[in-house]
Amino acid sequence: MSVQNGPAIEIAGLTKTFGRAKALDGLDLSVRTGEVHGFLGPNGSGKTTTIRILLGLLRSDAGTVRMLGGDPWRDAVALHRRLAYVPGDVNLWPNISGGEVIDLLGRMRGGLDRARRDELLERFDLDPRKKARTYSKGNRQKVALIAALASDAELLLLDEPTSGLDPLMEAEFQRCVHRLKAEGRTVLLSSHILAEVEALCDRVSIIRLGRTVESGTLSQLRHLTRTSISVETARPLAGIDALAGVHDLVVDDHHARFDVDTAELDEVVRALAPLGVRSLTSTPPTLEEMFLRHYGDEAAAEAEAAVR
Amino acid sequence: MTGLGGLLRFMLRRERLALPWWLLGATLLVLVQSTQSQGLYGTPEDLASLRRTIGGNTAVIAMSGPTRLLENIGGEVVFEILAYVSIVVAMMSMFLVGRHTRADEESGRAELVRSARLGRHATLAAALVLAGLANLAVGALVFAAAAGTGLPVSGSLLFGAATAAVGGVFAALTAVAVQVFENARAAYGAVALAIGAAFVLRAAGDIGNGALSWVSPIGWAQRTFPYVDNRWWPLAVPVAVAAALVVAAMALLARRDFAAGLVRPRPGRATASAALGSSLGLAWRLQRGALAGWAAGLFLLGVAYGSIGNSIEQYVADNPAVAEYLPGGAADVVDSYLAFTALTLALIVSAYGVVTALRARSEETSGRAEPLLATATSRAGWLGSHLVVAAGGAASVLAAAGLGEGLAYGLATSDAGQVPRMVGVSLGYLPAVLLVTAVAVLGLGWLPRAAAALAWVAVAYCAVIALFADSFDIPGWLRRGSPFAHTPEVPIDDWTVAPLVVIGLLAVALAAGGYAGLRRRDLGY
Structure with missing residues (x-):
């Protein structure tokens, strides 16, 4: 495994249109080597399109994309030897068994770890002899996951890999990603499950309408958002709204609840102190709240657009 | 049975696009056959000579029906076409029942429907009523096509009823098969086997003493002898059998769990064999079943053509009108016939080439190509593997067709040399078949959404030029576009290699052009 100092993925100003629809509109994304990077956004925000461009399946209209030091479109085959991919919607050949698909994908990538494959089959409780026709969505997803996790890829592109898994399998998946991280591999994890992202990811990018709206570590993101404050004071509260x-x-009178922009927290606490603080609780925003704020904005913007 | 009416309306709505094509297909078969037969054998003398030539030819009897039907012109039409209309109607019934029962259960759609206020047997009952209505429509259309082209009304009525009866039996058989098998594919396989067996049994019966024809639904229909004897009573057999099968299906349905079958499907391999390790290995795995089917089908068709080669001279002498269809005219009748049938078989093989090449497109749109192309597999390797299978498969199917025709004709004339000769003649069409296939590849690269339409237009164009150019007076410049027109029609023509090389190079160029398009475009759209 080559250890690189440069980023695993570097995307700047990426644009992609399908006919009239703009799927990506100047997207930026930077994934450092060895990190687990959360890729968040509502349905249709462009996550899958971005991943397909990284795989060289789609051609970008504008912007620069570098992955593992190469051009995903031009160097597709060479890069694919070093990555593994789990699609969001796994479609398999109805008459071929799960075990056969895992082996096929592994061999076409350039080999897979037999022992690891068998261990993963056990962990994810998948019967490899069943024909793909009879698999549920969750089981089809397990097939793709096992094929990816049993590889020695430096970079894993996972597009909502757990959307069909039950909580037990989800926990198993999280253990696997921790192991990948310990091995120094890079993971781009697109997900809807925010608890999963909070548990696994070093850094997060939130995209909306094909554009990156937030990017950074979770604490950095929190700094950009609001903290909830509940405060009780000795003297009557006045002038806080100003x-x-x-x-x-x-x-x-003596009790207040409000949200404050985390950047202004210091000023607000200074203003409260002279009033004689009796109790104060501050709750940092959850990822869910951050996400909902962006998502809510989008929903509001869409509603506005619909009215117009 | 609660909810039957609503369900039936919903099924009819889902069938509004596919069902009309089945009905049209069955009607056209009767319409064309009736017109053609009345043109060729219009007089009693023509019919008498036909009885003489065909009466002793087991191959023709095996491919058609009992010779008793050759008593009058209406019977002659039934003789030639009823077995084939029966196959169309049987397949229509099979898909109608299968699609709305097992296929829906398999996909999970039926679960949603079943959770509504609906009786356990309602879905199967509605599907059977749907198939019943479709078969009534077929019966009415067959009657209309036969009577409309001037055949007697009473016989046409029986002709229509007999056709519908065959459909009813196979609808009921499918109703049982979908209880037994857990997936629709296996159920279709079993019913298709039964349809094939029905044809083979009646062929054996019609050649022999007729007993075996009485265990075949197609045999029951033929043995009503429409126009000749107009017997209605044999139709009691299919009616009774269909009723018994429906009762059995309903009983089995009540005994099984939702989504389960009576036969557990065989598990697959836990690990892939050494052969399944590349996109070529996968393409072969996906296509080998279809290839075997096509090769077997064309081999049998070749046998059918070859076996009557021997009596063709007599046949043409009796029916001068037939000679018009043959490229060499009445002279060298047998060679001319062999060349013409080889061309016909090759045209069918071009459909195989197109179907196989278009598999790459369905792999792409279904999303199954995506994980493959995310591995160290290039687009060239992925497309190439499908094309290798298409080209190799086309060569094999051509060889099988030539082998069948050569074997049968060689046996009839005690001339082993016919085998390599006919295989060679058949393989001579490989460049033309590949060129038509390459049209699909070109579409795949540049106009992926239109690729299938484009390729099928190419197949249809070649078929029309080859089969109807003379009858329709198609101008020469329009004929020259078909690669089949430039392939020497051996054995009436001599081998000339130059056109084959040119056609082959054109095919390679078109395929390369298609790849150039595929390299540049987005995949999956």
């Missing part, structure tokens, strides 16, 4: 960065204020 402070910069305070939102959704509910106040009655």
